[in-house]
Amino acid sequence: MRTAASLVLPLILVGGGAFWFLSAPSYVDAAKLAAVGPGDAQRGMSVFGQGGCASCHAAPGAKGDARLVLAGGVNLVTPFGTFVTPNISPSKQGIGGWSFEDLANAMLKGTSPDGQNLYPAFPYTSYARMQLQDIADLYAYLKTLPPTDNVAGPHKLGFPFNIRRGLGLWKRLYLSPEPVLTIADASDAIKRGQYLVEGPGHCGECHTPRNPIGGLDNSQWLAGAKAPEGKGVIPNITGGDGGIDSWSEKDIAYALESGFTPDFDSLGGSMADVVLNMAHVEPADREAIAAYLKAIPAHPNGYPAATK
Ligand code: HEC
Numbered sequence: 104m105r106t107a108a109s110l111v112l113p114l115i116l117v118g119g120g121a122f123w124f125l126s127a128p129s130y131v132d133a134a135k136l137a138a139v140g141p142g143d144a145q146r147g148m149s150v151f152g153q154g155g156c157a158s159c160h161a162a163p164g165a166k167g168d169a170r171l172v173l174a175g176g177v178n179l180v181t182p183f184g185t186f187v188t189p190n191i192s193p194s195k196q197g198i199g200g201w202s203f204e205d206l207a208n209a210m211l212k213g214t215s216p217d218g219q220n221l222y223p224a225f226p227y228t229s230y231a232r233m234q235l236q237d238i239a240d241l242y243a244y245l246k247t248l249p250p251t252d253n254v255a256g257p258h259k260l261g262f263p264f265n266i267r268r269g270l271g272l273w274k275r276l277y278l279s280p281e282p283v284l285t286i287a288d289a290s291d292a293i294k295r296g297q298y299l300v301e302g303p304g305h306c307g308e309c310h311t312p313r314n315p316i317g318g319l320d321n322s323q324w325l326a327g328a329k330a331p332e333g334k335g336v337i338p339n340i341t342g343g344d345g346g347i348d349s350w351s352e353k354d355i356a357y358a359l360e361s362g363f364t365p366d367f368d369s370l371g372g373s374m375a376d377v378v379l380n381m382a383h384v385e386p387a388d389r390e391a392i393a394a395y396l397k398a399i400p401a402h403p404n405g406y407p408a409a410t411k
């Protein structure tokens with residue numbers, strides 16, 4: 104008994120120490136943050152469109168200018184529980200007190216100003232690939248939006264997902280600023296499209312299947328996935344079987360701009376919001392996204408046939 108206990112206790116201590124160390128939140132390098140120029144709110148408006156912040160942070164069902172009031176309160180249903188998006192307007196209840204450094208740490212590292220790990224339902228696993236200048240511009244733009252006092256409710260999560268510390272381990276596995284794909288001889292348009300899709304556009308967060316602990320399976324990048332709510336699928340947007348091989352670059356850019364597919368179906372569900380956001384993106388950027396989607400590896404559908 105005594106020997107067993109004297110063996111087990113140090114193991115728990117070492118294990119606990121390793122957990123504490125490995126799950127610690129991380130921060131953007133202070134020297135890199137200090138080197139960023141002042142933000143340009145006008146450019147930040149495009150970044151806001153690319154990043155699709157309004158999809159999740161405008162009040163549920165908000166239309167037109169109301170999509171610029173980032174009151175939060177949107178329920179995101181996932182296999183881990185329901186996340187309720189926070190108020191990120193420039194107010195006391197929102198992020199009015201945040202510095203540029205605070206926003207950069209949240210978006211690039213998933214770390215809040217009080218040193219907590221944020222949940223990846225906030226798609227910082229994609230935003231981690233964003234350029235610091237884009238975040239500075241976005242910061243300047245967010246400051247110009249209307250403040251609101253709305254207090255969004257708490258997340259509805261069971262154990263162990265309600266423990267933020269444990270996310271540090273998850274982030275070690277799935278948070279990386281490296282590009283997803285290596286594309287040989289990419290044109291400038293393809294490179295720009297890669298930045299937009301893999302970074303701010305966070306297309307993979309919906310269009311790529313996830314493993315049981317919620318990490319993206321990048322070996323099936325953009326191959327389509329079961330919808331996180333558990334019902335229906337998100338389509339394959341590669342050139343593989345079931346995907347969009349028959350769409351031209353023009354078709355893709357037009358669909359992003361107008362919401363119409365080549366068969367004149369209109370894009371619905373959560374993609375309808377993406378289209379609203381894309382209206383604030385430069386036309387050349389929508390074309391760049393299309394060029395990238397035509398240049399990526401083709402995969403068959405990333406969800407079982409029976410799901411459709
Ligand atoms: C897919 C939905 C989604 C999108 C898109 C999204 N967010 Fe969020 N965001 C969330 C969720 C959910 C949280 C809560 C995370 C948590 O509690 O750990 C959050 C948290 C945040 C926070 C932390 C707020 C706080 O009080 O701790 C900031 C800042 C933020 N988001 C900014 C943005 C910006 C800027 C964009 C656009 C570039 C954006 N978000 C896009 C879902 C989203």
Ligand code: HEC
Nearest residue numbers: 304305306309337338340364369370371372373374377392
């Ligand atoms: C919040 C989840 C979400 C995000 C983020 C998202 N999509 Fe979608 N996307 C969908 C859903 C859902 C559909 C299916 C819409 C429908 O059937 O009406 C879709 C459909 C599409 C289609 C049409 C495919 C077809 O076969 O009809 C294209 C193209 C597309 N998305 C491209 C993109 C690109 C590019 C991005 C990133 C800029 C993106 N999506 C980001 C959810 C998302």
